[in-house]
Amino acid sequence: MESTLESLERIGLLVPSTETPGGYVAIDPDAALYRLFAAEERQVARHKEKLARTRDSIRAIMGDFMNLRAYGRDVIEVETLRSVSQANAFLDDAVSLVKSRECTMHPGGIPPVDLMDDMLLRDSEVMSRGIKVRTLYAQHIAEVPHMGEYLESASQLGMEVRLAAHLPLRMLLFDDSLALLPIDPQDSSQGAFAIRGTELVRSLQSLFDFCWHNATPFEPRSQKSHSEIEITAQEQLIVRMLAAGMKDESIARQLGVSARTLSRTIAAFLDRLGVETRFQAALKVAELGVLNTPATPLSPQPGS
Structure with missing residues (x-):
């Protein structure tokens, strides 16, 4: 009996009274429910206020954490070159600015013979500045007569040439900070990505070095002495x-x-x-x- 009275008192249907024989006065149920809902609303409001303070604290912590993560991170910039002519113009500028090293990888696509002189002139100009040039070609490209002659002439200029049965994609690396990769590795006419960022370029350099060490040094065709x-x-x-x-x-x-x-x-x-x-x-x-x-x-x- 006492537990029932305590429960009714707790939910507000009874209130203690010294003026009644039972020690309690009954409250109108509508009024009791109104007070119950009001108490719940106050509790919900307090909970929302606490939740808002917690959210603000978490946002502040996240902001500090993101700034900490960004500290010392290398910035990667990617420029999209949408056409072959745009990519070639960018390449000309990159070649003129290279300081110490140029590494290129050519899995396919055979340049026409009328470009050979331009390619050799460019190679000669680059290496005359003391730039170290290493280039990888697919084996089948070197078997084309005019490409074999180009590689032989480039080797005489000082270019290091190696051949591989398969290469993953066309790639050009300049020093430790710039890379050119095709947008579509299967179709170079779709343009290229110019990527600037030391950390990413170093990773691409590791890929090039792996292919280089697994390739075969180019040997000039046997000709007259x-x-x-x-x-x-x-x-x-x-x-x-x-x-x-x-x-x-x-x-x-x-x-x-x-x-x-x-x-x-x-x-x-x-x-x-x-x-x-x-x-x-x-x-x-x-x-x-x-x-x-x-x-x-x-x-x-x-x-x-």
């Missing part, structure tokens, strides 16, 4: 005049031959040297030391 390549007096003069920057028309006049004959003579000379472009021929002739020997006098020949 230097002593077996004979250069005629006429060809020596042509080489010297080309080296002096003379145009084909002027050279033909100096030799007393037609422009067509000169063109055939130069083509046959390139074929005998085993190269396809004049720039490659210049490298080969320099290696043979032709320009270091006195020119052999040559009497003008009748035109043909």
Whole structure:
């Protein structure tokens, strides 16, 4: 009985009274429920207020924690180059700014022969500045004649070349801070990502180094030895005049031959040297030391 009275008192349906025989006065149920709901609302309000203070404290802690995590973190910047021309323009700027090292990886795609001279000129300019250049090509690319000749000429300039049966993607790395990766590894025409950030570029460098150590050093194709390549007096003069920057028309006049004959003579000379472009021929002739020997006098020949 006492426990029942205490329960009714607790929920507000009874209140103690000394004026009644039972010691309690009954409260109207509607009034009692109103007081119960009011008490619950006050409790909910206190809970919401406490929750809001807790949320503010957590936000403050999270803000401090995020600032702590960001402290000393390397910033990664990614620039999207949406076209081949945009990527090439960016590449030209990157090459001009490289300071110590350039590493490139070429899994596929064979440049046309008319780009070989431009590629060799660029390589020559880079390495003349003391830049260390290492390049990886897929084995099948080196088996294309004009690419094999390009790699041989680039090797003579000082480029380190290795070949691999498979390479994961096209990648260009400049020093420790810049990388160029294709947007679509299967289609380079989709453009490229230019990535700046030391931490990420170092990770990409590790990938390159792994592929490099598992690749095979490029070996030039077997050709005639230097002593077996004979250069005629006429060809020596042509080489010297080309080296002096003379145009084909002027050279033909100096030799007393037609422009067509000169063109055939130069083509046959390139074929005998085993190269396809004049720039490659210049490298080969320099290696043979032709320009270091006195020119052999040559009497003008009748035109043909």
